[in-house]
Amino acid sequence: MPGSELTIVMPNYNGRALLAEMLPSLQAQTLTPAEVVVVDDCSDDDSRAYLREHWPQVRLIELPQRSGVTAALNACLAAASTELVGLFNNDMALEPGCLAELVAELQRHPHLGSVTPKMLDHAERTVLDGAGDILSWRGGGRRRGHGERDAGQYERAEEVFGPCGGAALFRRAALDRVGGFDEAYFAYYEDIDWAFRAQLLGYRCRYVPSAVLYHRGSATLGRGMSEFNGYHLWRNPLWLIVKCYPAAALARHAPSLLRGQAGNLYTALRARRLRTWARAMRDALAGMPAALAKRREIQRTRTISAAELEAIVAGERVA
DSSP, X not given: OGGGGEEEEEEESSOHHXXXXXXXXXXXXXSOOSEEXXXXXXXXXXXXXXXXXXXXXXXXXXXXXXXXXXXXXXXXXXXXXXXXXXXXXXXXXXXXXXXXXXXXXXXXXXXXXXXXXXXXXXSSTTBEEESSEEEOTTSOEEETTTTOBOSSTTOSOEEESBOOTTEEEEEHHHHHHHOSXXXXXXXXXXXXXXXXXXXXXXXXXXXXXXXXXXXXXXXXXXXXXXXXXXXXXXXXXXXXXXXXXXXXXXXXXXXXXXXXXXXXXXHHHHTTOHHHHHXXXXXXXXXXXXXXXXXXXXXXXXXXXXXXXXXXXXXXXXX
């Protein structure tokens, strides 16, 4: 049965109130997963006590020290050995048919490495939170349709660049070949980086609009251009570009890349975060030797051409 092939894994940090909604929504699914696993990243609220008392059927993994977002996601992926792995943030609530729709889509298309659901805003449910991740050649990744009024514009199942890291169903074979999330990122862009590496190896992602969930959005990391958010959103794309862009793409899209970096600097100036931006640039440069070492392996093993990648990023692939 499909449910026996699926494990749901979820990171948690001080998410006691969020778990109280997310876990019942998993329990109400029409497709019952083989196991639900919560990886707790040293919460100091009563998350772990709540899980032990109210959800003994959920396997709890307690990380020995605070690891950060990306390392916690990797601990989640490592906790599952089934053919299918569902990775979901704790700040969500799934419609009852969400898992069944995702599993069915993945099974219909053997070339897929992942699928991703339709995400709606938890508070304003006629507003889209995301319809799959997309990439701009400027080096920026974002959730397609984020903030748009849901007027049926994303009701077609189709290929997208990648899944949102907080709401994805992966094929184990893809995870084993692509690898986990790059922990150097700590937070932000780890999912775009994974999707890029998957695309370079020929693993596609498909958006499934019939699989619906509601997302609270930044319930753990917070909203706005905080120092934490700005630092990671300015540093991490530089590593993504260096690691994942084939040489032909770097040459062809150099003007766009420069405009993207100029835009980041402008945002930093407007937000009065110039010092944070400078620190992000300094640390991005310090991390370049490691990024270049990863680049050599990524580009050596890629299986698609630069022309194929151009079509994927431009959204020209036939779904």
